[in-house]
Amino acid sequence: MTAAIIDGAAVARASRARTAGRAAAFRARHGVAPGLATVLVGDDPASEVYVRNKRRAATEAGIADFHRHLDARSAPDDLAGVIADLGADHRVSGILLQLPVPQHLDGPALVDLIPPDKDVDGLTTLSQGLLARGLPGLRPCTPSGVIELLDSADVGLAGAHVVVVGRSELVGKPMAQLLLGRDATVTIAHSRTRNLEAVTREADILVVAAGRPALITARHVKPGAAVIDVGIHRTSHGLAGDVAFDEVSAVAGYLTPVPGGVGPMTIAALLSNTVSAAEIRAAATESTDRRSPHHVL
Numbered sequence: 173m174t175a176a177i178i179d180g181a182a183v184a185r186a187s188r189a190r191t192a193g194r195a196a197a198f199r200a201r202h203g204v205a206p207g208l209a210t211v212l213v214g215d216d217p218a219s220e221v222y223v224r225n226k227r228r229a230a231t232e233a234g235i236a237d238f239h240r241h242l243d244a245r246s247a248p249d250d251l252a253g254v255i256a257d258l259g260a261d262h263r264v265s266g267i268l269l270q271l272p273v274p275q276h277l278d279g280p281a282l283v284d285l286i287p288p289d290k291d292v293d294g295l296t297t298l299s300q301g302l303l304a305r306g307l308p309g310l311r312p313c314t315p316s317g318v319i320e321l322l323d324s325a326d327v328g329l330a331g332a333h334v335v336v337v338g339r340s341e342l343v344g345k346p347m348a349q350l351l352l353g354r355d356a357t358v359t360i361a362h363s364r365t366r367n368l369e370a371v372t373r374e375a376d377i378l379v380v381a382a383g384r385p386a387l388i389t390a391r392h393v394k395p396g397a398a399v400i401d402v403g404i405h406r407t408s409h410g411l412a413g414d415v416a417f418d419e420v421s422a423v424a425g426y427l428t429p430v431p432g433g434v435g436p437m438t439i440a441a442l443l444s445n446t447v448s449a450a451e452i453r454a455a456a457t458e459s460t461d462r463r464s465p466h467h468v469l
């Protein structure tokens with residue numbers, strides 16, 4: 173068997189085109205574009221690439237760019253001030269703090285300073301709680317992108333056994349919650365899981381976000397399973413994922429490549445969340461205006 177390769181770059185392009193249409197409609201109706209603020213602290217080269225790509229994709233989709241770049245030695249208060257300013261700025265629909273932040277800063281605490289209605293990364297404690305409760309809210313980008321990839325390939329989720337390898341706040345945990353919301357049977361495996369191979373071989377769908385290059389080999393995969401590789405590593409041979417692509421493609425039914433798989437979907441989901449945040453805020457403002465005494469008169 174040779175796996176069908178799920179082309180994340182193509183699915184992301186289609187998603188971004190839909191988002192651009194929504195951004196144009198928003199602008200036509202409200203006279204202002206949705207705005208995305210990217211906050212980068214320090215000069216980690218990979219983070220610089222990701223933020224540059226996010227800003228370029230946002231601009232191409234008709235989303236206004238509000239970027240802040242802070243020195244690696246910035247104090248927590250400096251960052252808190254920047255986030256507060258962006259939170260109060262009506263032109264800014266969404267704010268993201270690029271992760272990881274330098275070690276002396278508390279990333280989760282800083283993320284929690286982002287106002288919930290501008291949390292386009294879906295990473296604040298409130299957004300994650302809403303997701304866990306199945307309530308409406310902005311969802312984390314990479315897990316949303318994975319769901320969109322699976323849907324694009326018509327891989328059924330309801331009743332499927334999905335094994336998620338990795339338990340990070342960024343991917344593993346919210347991934348499991350989103351899958352539960354789609355009626356999948358979900359197992360989370362992690363670095364302390366015994367006999368990983370036996371666990372992953374049970375999966376109809378295997379989502380790997382372990383942060384270890386080539387962790388998943390052909391032996392870990394049930395024939396015909398869908399394998400989604402969230403990992404991204406810069407190796408001497410170029411970019412690679414958590415999945416040994418060549419050998420797994422001989423066993424799996426579906427497989428995502430690295431690059432060109434989940435990564436582009438993360439950015440597509442971010443843009444979609446940004447326009448959603450703008451739409452939700454505008455609708456809330458309109459309904460407040462309708463209830464104000466001026467409109468009654």
Ligand SMILES: Nc1nc2c(c(=O)[nH]1)N[C@@H](CN(C=O)c1ccc(C(=O)N[C@@H](CCC(=O)O)C(=O)O)cc1)CN2
Pocket residue numbers: 221222225268269270271272293313314342404411430431432433434435436437438439
């Ligand atoms: N605030 C956040 N920080 C981080 C997130 C996140 O979702 N929010 N995720 C990752 C990194 N990330 C987004 O920031 C990200 C990673 C990879 C890609 C991507 O498009 N990858 C390309 C290859 C690009 C390259 O490196 O040359 C691909 O896989 O094809 C986009 C976004 C950690 N931090």
